Amino acid sequence: MPPDDPTNPKPTEPVPAGVVPVVSIENLHVHYGAIHAVRGISIEIPPGEVYGFIGPNGAGKSTTIKVLSTLIGHFTGTAKINGIDVARRPQEVREQIGYMPDFFGVYEDLNVREYLHFFAAAYRIPRKQRKTVIDDVLELTDLTHKIGDQVDSLSRGMKQRLALARVLLHDPQLLLLDEPASGLDPRARIEVRELLKALTEMGKTILISSHILHELAHLCTRIGIIETGEMVAQGSLQDIYRQLQLMRIVHVQLTESDDGVVDQVRKIKGVADVEQQVDRLAIQLREDHAAVEELHEALVKLGVKIHMFQPEAMDMETAFMKLTEGKTA
Amino acid sequence: MFRGTLALMTRGLRFDCRRWQMHALRFLLVGFFLLFLFVAWFSSLAALGSAPGLNFFWSITFTNYAFVTLAGMSFFTSTITEEKEEQTLGLLKMAGVNPLGILLGKLGPRLVNALLLLAIQFPFVQLAVTLGGVLHRQVQAVYITLAGYIVLMAGVGLIASVIAHHTRRAALLVSSAILTPLALQFFVYGIFSSVTFPTGVYDTINWFSIWSVVERLRTVMSLGFDGSPIGQQFYTHMAAGAVLFVGSWLIFERCTGQPHSPTGSREVSHNVRRRIRFRSLGTAMLITAPVLLAVLLAYSHARSAITGIAFQRVPTYEVVVAVCLTLAVGLPIITLIVAAVRPTAAGSDIGECWPSARSIVWKDLNFVSGGAVGMMVRVSLYSLITGLIAFVMGALSGEWDLTAQAAWMFGVGLIGGTMELASSLGRSLRSEVQSQTLSTLTLLPRSIRSLLWAKVAGGMATMIPAGVMTLIGGAFVFVPLIRDIGDFGSRESLTSILVILMTVVAGVLEILVFLELTAFFALTIRWGYVVLALICTYFMNTTGWIVGTLLSLGGLIGGSATGGGRIVGILAMVLPWILAIGIASAVVVALFYAIESRIRRLAGQS
Numbered sequence: 001m002p003p004d005d006p007t008n009p010k011p012t013e014p015v016p017a018g019v020v021p022v023v024s025i026e027n028l029h030v031h032y033g034a035i036h037a038v039r040g041i042s043i044e045i046p047p048g049e050v051y052g053f054i055g056p057n058g059a060g061k062s063t064t065i066k067v068l069s070t071l072i073g074h075f076t077g078t079a080k081i082n083g084i085d086v087a088r089r090p091q092e093v094r095e096q097i098g099y100m101p102d103f104f105g106v107y108e109d110l111n112v113r114e115y116l117h118f119f120a121a122a123y124r125i126p127r128k129q130r131k132t133v134i135d136d137v138l139e140l141t142d143l144t145h146k147i148g149d150q151v152d153s154l155s156r157g158m159k160q161r162l163a164l165a166r167v168l169l170h171d172p173q174l175l176l177l178d179e180p181a182s183g184l185d186p187r188a189r190i191e192v193r194e195l196l197k198a199l200t201e202m203g204k205t206i207l208i209s210s211h212i213l214h215e216l217a218h219l220c221t222r223i224g225i226i227e228t229g230e231m232v233a234q235g236s237l238q239d240i241y242r243q244l245q246l247m248r249i250v251h252v253q254l255t256e257s258d259d260g261v262v263d264q265v266r267k268i269k270g271v272a273d274v275e276q277q278v279d280r281l282a283i284q285l286r287e288d289h290a291a292v293e294e295l296h297e298a299l300v301k302l303g304v305k306i307h308m309f310q311p312e313a314m315d316m317e318t319a320f321m322k323l324t325e326g327k328t329a
Numbered sequence: 330m331f332r333g334t335l336a337l338m339t340r341g342l343r344f345d346c347r348r349w350q351m352h353a354l355r356f357l358l359v360g361f362f363l364l365f366l367f368v369a370w371f372s373s374l375a376a377l378g379s380a381p382g383l384n385f386f387w388s389i390t391f392t393n394y395a396f397v398t399l400a401g402m403s404f405f406t407s408t409i410t411e412e413k414e415e416q417t418l419g420l421l422k423m424a425g426v427n428p429l430g431i432l433l434g435k436l437g438p439r440l441v442n443a444l445l446l447l448a449i450q451f452p453f454v455q456l457a458v459t460l461g462g463v464l465h466r467q468v469q470a471v472y473i474t475l476a477g478y479i480v481l482m483a484g485v486g487l488i489a490s491v492i493a494h495h496t497r498r499a500a501l502l503v504s505s506a507i508l509t510p511l512a513l514q515f516f517v518y519g520i521f522s523s524v525t526f527p528t529g530v531y532d533t534i535n536w537f538s539i540w541s542v543v544e545r546l547r548t549v550m551s552l553g554f555d556g557s558p559i560g561q562q563f564y565t566h567m568a569a570g571a572v573l574f575v576g577s578w579l580i581f582e583r584c585t586g587q588p589h590s591p592t593g594s595r596e597v598s599h600n601v602r603r604r605i606r607f608r609s610l611g612t613a614m615l616i617t618a619p620v621l622l623a624v625l626l627a628y629s630h631a632r633s634a635i636t637g638i639a640f641q642r643v644p645t646y647e648v649v650v651a652v653c654l655t656l657a658v659g660l661p662i663i664t665l666i667v668a669a670v671r672p673t674a675a676g677s678d679i680g681e682c683w684p685s686a687r688s689i690v691w692k693d694l695n696f697v698s699g700g701a702v703g704m705m706v707r708v709s710l711y712s713l714i715t716g717l718i719a720f721v722m723g724a725l726s727g728e729w730d731l732t733a734q735a736a737w738m739f740g741v742g743l744i745g746g747t748m749e750l751a752s753s754l755g756r757s758l759r760s761e762v763q764s765q766t767l768s769t770l771t772l773l774p775r776s777i778r779s780l781l782w783a784k785v786a787g788g789m790a791t792m793i794p795a796g797v798m799t800l801i802g803g804a805f806v807f808v809p810l811i812r813d814i815g816d817f818g819s820r821e822s823l824t825s826i827l828v829i830l831m832t833v834v835a836g837v838l839e840i841l842v843f844l845e846l847t848a849f850f851a852l853t854i855r856w857g858y859v860v861l862a863l864i865c866t867y868f869m870n871t872t873g874w875i876v877g878t879l880l881s882l883g884g885l886i887g888g889s890a891t892g893g894g895r896i897v898g899i900l901a902m903v904l905p906w907i908l909a910i911g912i913a914s915a916v917v918v919a920l921f922y923a924i925e926s927r928i929r930r931l932a933g934q935s
Contacts (some may be wrong), residue, residue, distance in 0.1 A: 071933045073766055094774040105765030109696045117681070120774045121688035127681065166769075 001153040018081045022174050022205040023068060024046050028077040028227075030063050037063045039229040040077070045207060045222075047173075050200050054208035054320060060229040061209040062102060065178050068207070069099035081174060098167030102179040102209075106159055108152035112143060115151055116165060123170040137165040141195060157188030163266035164195060175199065193219060225320060238287075247272055247284040250295060253308035258282055261304055268298040280308065331425030344558045345442055350854055350861070355446065357868055361392050362453065368875050369460055372646040380462025383550075384457025387456060390471050390546060393447065393809040397478050398507060399864060400443055403857030405486020406499035408435045409585070411855075413494055418585055428581040432574065436487050443479050447611040448471060470558040477566035478542045484573030491584050496856040497756070503814030540565055605668045610701045612671070613664035617656065620663070624655045649734070657709045664705050686775060686783045693787025697757045707749075707794040714741055717799065731805055739802030746795030747840050747895030748859070753788035754844060755851035755858050762852060762931060779926050785844075824899055838913035842866055845920035852927045873912070877905030 004025025023045035030038040038060040053061045066072045067079050070090035079086040081093045107115060116137070120130045138144045146154065154162060155188045160180060167175060180196070181189045196219055200206065208215050216223060217237055224234040233240050254261060257276070261267040265274050265283060275282040285295055292311045299306060345351050369385035412418040412435070421431055451472060457463045485503055493499035545562040548554065628651040629643045683691040694700060718737045723729035761767045771777055789796075810829070843866040850858035881901045 064622050066933060069768075069772060071771065073929065073933075091774050091776065094772055097772075099768075099772055101765075101768055103765060105769065107692070107696065107766060108764065110692075114682070119687055119773075121682040121684050121691070122686075124685050124774075127684060 341438030382460030383462030401482030735805030
């Protein structure tokens with residue numbers, strides 16, 4: 001099959017030779033009774049990458065993440081973390097991962113300090129180092145001022161950050177985050193996104209699933225789109241657009257836009273089509289042929305006066321809608 | 330109003346029909362009846378006892394009584410709390426169902442289910458009449474008595490469910506409401522058996538006894554009963570049930586009008602916990618020990634001085650009572666003083682978390698079992714009970730002796746400790762399921778088995794006071810018992826030791842089965858897991874006891890018929906125990922794997 005065929009979603013940037021991928025899934029199948037939840041998914045994530053997992057509800061994202069986090073043991077295929085088999089050596093895997101479920105619980109009778117001390121002790125962090133580690137993760141998650149508060153009294157966004165702080169306690173190399181921003185207000189969502197960016201800068205490998213597609217677009221180096229348990233597209237954002245032959249729409253208002261000008265615009269390199277609307281031109285641009293800046297430059301060279309030049313945001317939702325049909329496994 | 334009520338009732342009945350627990354309960358009840366019928370049949374065949382029908386009916390009646398009492402503590406207590414826990418009570422109100430409609434619609438299906446469970450037995454129980462020893466009138470009277478009792482239990486459960494925010498709290502309220510009169514009844518009987526009171530006191534007690542189901546059942550089952558099938562107890566229970574229902578209706582809005590915010594109460598409990606720590610409790614205990622010694626000496630001297638009795642001849646029970654009461658009252662006071670004096674270290678509310686797997690023990694001990702405050706209350710409570718036992722036996726019946734006191738302490742400590750452990754273990758696992766923390770917990774770098782053991786250890790730490798009581802009692806009971814066995818080399822002694830050992834092993838296994846059943850049910854059902862485990866253990870125990878007795882009897886009869894003599898007798902005695910230990914061990918292992926698998930499954934789902 002051709003490489004840009006979306007039905008053949010092979011990793012477009014394979015892990016370089018000699019580098020052990022942090023996550024390696026091959027032909028993963030998971031059944032829940034009669035339901036075939038995951039059907040032959042294969043993923044490889046090299047160190048330091050942020051991999052976004054997108055799909056409608058019931059697509060198999062959480063199941064795949066749960067397999068990696070050792071919570072689901074009944075599956076076929078192979079799943080490895082840093083080369084360690086998840087099914088065979090789950091306890092070793094647990095030392096290397098930090099998993100945050102989509103709906104996580106917290107011990108509400110404890111306060112923030114007690115909560116983190118409990119998990120730090122459970123992760124065998126030496127008593128002398130515990131305070132420093134806890135202070136560090138609290139600072140990172142901006143919860144230092146909440147250290148004495150009861151977990152029960154925290155807002156959802158803060159609980160989310162506390163869960164992230166807990167996940168970071170034992171300094172795992174891989175973070176498995178199942179919809180970490182779900183149910184958060186815009187401010188809290190931005191805060192979580194900033195936090196994830198900081199973690200990326202710290203060199204953590206992150207596998208994140210989300211419904212907030214734009215967030216993944218900003219954050220992830222690669223994306224996998226999953227539906228009914230099957231991977232329908234995988235690669236960088238640009239790869240996926242290319243695979244789908246999605247074109248960027250640029251809205252342009254010219255002081256003069258007669259038919260002659262429109263014909264000239266159509267001839268610009270990378271322009272696939274131009275639609276004349278009431279007050280503007282909608283230019284479909286093949287970004288793999290020409291960048292938006294090149295289009296702007298070409299328009300200026302045509303000698304027309306540009307009143308408005310507005311590239312439409314690359315819409316992951318469009319890609320998502322095009323690739324998926326909303327089916328569940 | 331009635332449309333909403335009917336909708337709720339239909340939903341409730343449908344829901345109960347779909348729940349496997351209800352069918353399991355019915356199945357258990359049928360199992361009991363079949364077992365009792367089998368025993369009655371065997372007894373009549375072997376010509377054991379004079380009235381197999383009466384024995385059969387007694388067993389069924391007692392089982393029904395136990396079932397209804399346990400239902401009151403669990404089945405009825407979730408009537409309204411389940412809506413509160415699911416936060417659907419507001420939706421029901423918004424749908425236009427008024428409080429009366431909600432109460433009727435929610436209680437109705439449960440009451441119908443409970444009464445049906447009783448009604449379907451009625452035709453089968455007529456067999457007791459056929460077997461002999463029971464009259465139709467007695468059967469009718471017993472079932473009417475139990476029906477009245479169900480209505481009372483439903484009322485008690487309902488009002489507790491309206492008042493409490495959680496089923497657990499409601500169950501605690503009902504358990505206290507049921508067990509307190511039972512305990513009082515027990516002490517009152519103890520007092521009346523040995524002390525003579527004026528007639529007026531007896532009249533008052535008799536008036537109160539019309540409330541007692543046990544009294545009514547005893548009257549009905551007495552030989553030659555020819556009273557009315559409907560006794561005063563039925564009317565009083567029906568009236569009380571109705572009053573409690575009306576009471577629930579009246580307080581419904583007040584209790585459910587505002588959404589429950591646990592933060593405030595948690596803040597209070599957190600502050601108390603912060604002040605009273607294990608360190609304070611330990612210091613208080615160290616201070617209390619010499620205080621107890623001082624009380625012991627002071628009391629003996631004061632008693633001698635006042636009464637002129639020699640210091641050495643002061644009754645021992647009085648010293649026991651004095652010491653126990655001092656401990657029960659003194660320990661909390663001294664702990665509070667120590668906690669107030671000792672400054673709280675900044676940055677460490679309840680002390681450092683214990684490392685590694687012990688961190689789970691630390692969490693469960695402090696946050697599930699009440700921490701140092703819970704421990705203090707337990708020490709006080711068990712001291713109080715020990716003192717009360719000594720007081721009742723010594724001051725009231727005048728028959729105090731060390732062995733009897735020790736036997737009581739052993740029994741109360743063992744039962745109390747087991748129930749505490751079961752409750753703590755169940756609560757700990759249930760809270761992990763409810764707060765969806767099982768996945769987080771199982772992701773800790775250790776096996777599920779070790780997590781489970783840590784939870785057990787966390788629960789065991791709570792039963793230290795009960796354990797100490799059991800050990801002290803056990804030492805004074807078993808050491809003389811073993812000494813009485815005499816020559817260890819003789820065949821009789823060996824048989825006795827063997828039987829004692831096997832009894833202990835079987836007892837321990839039975840406790841383990843109960844604990845594992847509690848853990849399994851806590852991971853499976855939302856409420857009533859301890860009660861259900863208790864019923865299942867009781868069923869297993871009764872079955873084992875009956876089968877064991879039958880085997881022994883069969884062995885003895887067979888042995889004497891074939892002239893097998895002494896060896897057959899010993900075998901007949903030992904074989905049922907070996908069988909019981911084997912089966913119980915298999916159940917313990919199977920349940921352990923079932924719990925492990927259940928945790929893994931729930932962690933994957935959450």
